[in-house]
Amino acid sequence: MDVETALSRLQAPSQLSILALSHPLLEPPTPKKRASDISENPDRTPSALQADLVHYQELFAKLRFSYVEQVTKERFLRAVTASPPEFVNGAQNAELEAELKEMKAGLKDKKAEVKAIVGELEEKGTELVSRYEGVELQIRQLESLPDEIVDLQTTIEELENAAQSDRLHPTKPELLMGLQPTLELLSSKETELADLDAKIAALQREQPEKQRIIAGLETELEPLRLRKEAAVKSANEAKRGKENGGLGDNLELQGRWLRGVEAGLKGMLEV
Structure with a gap:
């Protein structure tokens, strides 16, 4: 592989988005993509990825609220329109409260676990951003290497020609002495x-x-x-x-x- 091919591969645009990062973990999305999806822009940066994350957090919070609201309405309507109507006594309420308390404790543990995972992901994201910036710097350095190599080769040829001229017509014999x-x-x-x-x-x-x-x-x-x-x-x-x-x-x-x-x-x- 020559230098130009390696540089072209490194410079190829990479899609950096939440949906793209989640492909190895989740099922692949449908072939039809929405043009309004902010994560489908192929030119993404770490700051844009952070903006996507905030956007999806807000979106999921709204979806959760809507889901709870719809489920509550559905259950209420079923209870009212049922024949005969469903009535709940105090024992059932106590049982539901105990079950709800247990579910809240489990949810609290899950939230703590998710918070720890998010902290680890943030650390890993910071590390990946640093590595990404380092790779970009190395790519810029690699882009300048061909010109520097050409300049060095030209300098080497000039020095070799000058050394050959000195051997043929020595003006300073000290320059032709050996190391010792x-x-x-x-x-x-x-x-x-x-x-x-x-x-x-x-x-x-x-x-x-x-x-x-x-x-x-x-x-x-x-x-x-x-x-x-x-x-x-x-x-x-x-x-x-x-x-x-x-x-x-x-x-x-x-x-x-x-x-x-x-x-x-x-x-x-x-x-």
């Missing part, structure tokens, strides 16, 4: 990544100490920078004095000495 080499490569990459993460974490832990050292060195270099500026200023003045014929040998010697001190400090501080 791929796992080994992945493990090595993860190890390298873990090492880099550890180094970054160590550098981040050392960063505050480095910043503190740099701040201290900058504080120590500030006086040297001021002395350098003063020495440069003195050297320039000595140079100008020498060019003007003055004696700036002492200032020149002092400038050389300061430049040497500056170079030594820079070498020691690595700045």
